[in-house]
Amino acid sequence: CRGSCLVLATPATSASPSFARLCADYGEGRAEVLPCPGLAEYIERGIGAFPSFDGISRILPRPDSSPSCVVLGCTHYVFARDAIARHYGCDTFDGILGTADHLADILGKKLNNSLINQNIEFIGGDHVKNEQIYRKIFGNYRNNTDV
Secondary structure, eight states: OOSOEEEEEOHHHHTOHHHHHHHHHHSTTOEEEEEOTTHHHHHHHHGGGTTOOGGGGGTSOOOSSOOSEEEEOSGGGGGGHHHHHHHHTSEEEOOHHHHHHHHHHHHTOGGGOOSSOOOOOOOSSOHHHHHHHHHHHHHTSTTOSOO
């Protein structure tokens, strides 16, 4: 990303010393971190309406200047990525592939090289929402994982 980079994160992540170190180490002085109170909860409540998130503009904070790119600093935010990109009018990046890689390692499904055949079963909670989340994560996972 050339120019200024806007990093959206939860208030807890924004206040984290380790997060501040990451931004200092890799932000090259161009990263503006904005805490987004209520954004993860808004996305969680609206996951059934995915991918629209029409009202998200009311929740998203305004940066000091127009960013050249936006980095999504919360795994929830990927579900509203398109709406966030439209709101800020610039390239938007997320870490969903890293999250999917980690989850795939845990489940033993990385690149379909599982030593054992596993079934994924959703127990408890909102089954429909949980399956949507799983499919979103693995749907973006380089199409190398059977869902």
